[in-house]
Structure formats: structure tokens, C-alpha cells
Amino acid sequence: MITASIVTFHTKHDELTRLIECVRKSSIDHLYIIDNSSNDELREFIKSHESAHYIHSLNLGYGSGHNIAIRKSIEIGADYHVVLNPDIYWDGDVIGELTKYMDRNPDVGQVMPKVFYPDGRLQYLCKMCPSPMDLIFKRFFPSKLTEKRLHKFQLRSTRYDKPMNVPYLSGCFMFFRVEALKDVGLFDERFFMYPEDIDITRRMHAKYRTMFYPFVSIVHAHAAASKTNKKMLKIHILNMIKYFNKWGWLFDKERKQFNVQLQREISSSKIGK
Numbered sequence: 001m002i003t004a005s006i007v008t009f010h011t012k013h014d015e016l017t018r019l020i021e022c023v024r025k026s027s028i029d030h031l032y033i034i035d036n037s038s039n040d041e042l043r044e045f046i047k048s049h050e051s052a053h054y055i056h057s058l059n060l061g062y063g064s065g066h067n068i069a070i071r072k073s074i075e076i077g078a079d080y081h082v083v084l085n086p087d088i089y090w091d092g093d094v095i096g097e098l099t100k101y102m103d104r105n106p107d108v109g110q111v112m113p114k115v116f117y118p119d120g121r122l123q124y125l126c127k128m129c130p131s132p133m134d135l136i137f138k139r140f141f142p143s144k145l146t147e148k149r150l151h152k153f154q155l156r157s158t159r160y161d162k163p164m165n166v167p168y169l170s171g172c173f174m175f176f177r178v179e180a181l182k183d184v185g186l187f188d189e190r191f192f193m194y195p196e197d198i199d200i201t202r203r204m205h206a207k208y209r210t211m212f213y214p215f216v217s218i219v220h221a222h223a224a225a226s227k228t229n230k231k232m233l234k235i236h237i238l239n240m241i242k243y244f245n246k247w248g249w250l251f252d253k254e255r256k257q258f259n260v261q262l263q264r265e266i267s268s269s270k271i272g273k
């Protein structure tokens with residue numbers, strides 16, 4: 001059984017309809033829509049989509065919203081759970097192909113497909129386990145001084161054409177093995193937004209392979225709100241501070257281990273199967 005969840009916040013109807021239609025055509029059995037909006041305006045709209053289960057919730061954050069759905073998935077005995085951003089969509093049997101991959105590889109706890117912008121450009125969403133320089137301080141330096149480091153952080157040298165076991169996968173599309181989630185824990189709800197995907201991937205990576213699978217793809221109409229909205233930028237930075245308070249700023253032994261191993265696998269071309 002496969003379940004999925006979308007966390008909404010005053011999401012546009014056409015955007016949500018597009019994603020729900022992708023889900024409807026897939027092998028996902030149950031879709032939970034956790035609405036963090038200030039009202040339940042989406043309730044009546046969702047009623048027209050029979051496969052979707054609507055839950056209006058207090059806005060306690062992105063990870064907290066998805067945890068509501070994941071707990072329900074565990075209760076009904078789901079094998080896999082897919083975390084979906086409202087601004088993604090796809091063609092073809094993406095869910096079916098990823099399910100087959102997970103079935104063949106029981107040591108994989110999480111997988112992410114290749115991700116493109118709507119104009120066809122590749123999104124570099126496979127990343128090393130981040131340092132404060134990668135996520136906070138770089139914002140205050142000219143891009144020409146941080147470009148080389150950014151390219152290494154985003155693993156651009158790999159060309160994104162082979163499977164990779166990566167310690168940081170994007171939260172826009174997270175395909176989880178439910179048994180692995182029960183093992184490592186759900187999203188850390190102290191993070192309102194942004195670092196919850198880094199945190200859960202690294203916890204998963206410590207016990208399972210967390211794979212980039214480039215043979216299927218999705219489209220992500222990424223808005224990058226924290227780059228243009230001062231309020232969102234403040235939320236982003238405050239939550240990144242919480243992340244590094246949890247895992248370590250300068251000293252993070254696990255971060256170093258993950259990144260050294262990843263670089264070894266890249267250098268030896270043994271980056272997954």
C-alpha cells in the first residue's frame with residue numbers, strides 16, 4: 001500500500017488540482033491533504049476529489065503537517081509514504097517505477113527522482129550534508145566567492161546521471177519506506193520550515209541508503225520564497241540556527257563522515273545501483 005501527503009497553505013486551486021490529478025493516475029492508494037491555512041476554504045474544493053482525505057490543522061509547520069498523515073499511514077499499514085510539495089507534477093509512472101526500485105532494494109529507506117524546473121532546467125537537489133557556510137553565511141557573501149563551494153555542495157560534477165546515495169535530499173518529493181520511518185522517527189517538529197528535509201534525510205542516511213534515482217523525473221515550480229520575502233528569510237535563518245544547534249556548528253563528526261564517504265563513492269564511480 002502506498003500513501004501520500006500534501007501540506008497546503010492557501011494553495012491555488014489549479015496548482016493543487018494538477019498534483020491531485022497526477023496522484024489519481026498513479027498507484028498511490030490514499031492521499032492526505034493537510035491544510036495549514038487560516039481557514040478551511042479548501043474543504044469544499046477537496047470534496048470533488050474522491051481519493052483525497054482533507055484534514056484542517058493548526059499551522060505548526062511543514063514537517064508537523066506531514067507527520068499527521070504519516071501517522072495515519074502507519075496506522076493503516078502502508079508500505080511506502082510519499083511527501084509531496086503542492087508545486088510539483090509529473091508525467092508517466094513515476095510512483096510505480098520508484099516502488100519497483102524500493103521493492104528491489106530493501107536497504108533503501110528513501111528515494112528521490114530527478115527534478116526539473118518547468119522550463120526544462122535541472123534542479124541540483126542532491127547535496128552534501130551541509131555546514132553553516134553552505135546554508136547561512138553564503139547569503140552574505142558575493143556569489144562569485146561562493147560559486148565553487150556551491151557547485152561542490154550540490155554535487156554538480158556527477159552530472160546527475162547515475163544513482164547516488166546522498167545524505168541530503170530535497171523535501172519537494174520524498175518517497176519513504178514506512179518501516180524505515182518507524183525506525184528513525186518522523187519529521188522533527190521543532191523545525192517550522194526548511195531544514196526538516198535535511199534533518200530527516202541525515203537520520204535516514206545513518207541507517208539506510210537515501211538514494212537519488214535519475215531514471216524518472218518530476219517538475220518542481222520552485223518559488224524560493226526566502227530569497228525574495230524578508231519574513232520567509234527570517235524564518236529560514238532562525239530554523240537553520242535550530243538545525244545547527246541540534247547537530248553542531250563547527251564540530252559535526254557525522255557530517256564529516258557522510259561527506260567523506262560520499263566523495264569517495266563519487267571519485268570511485270561507485271555511486272549506487
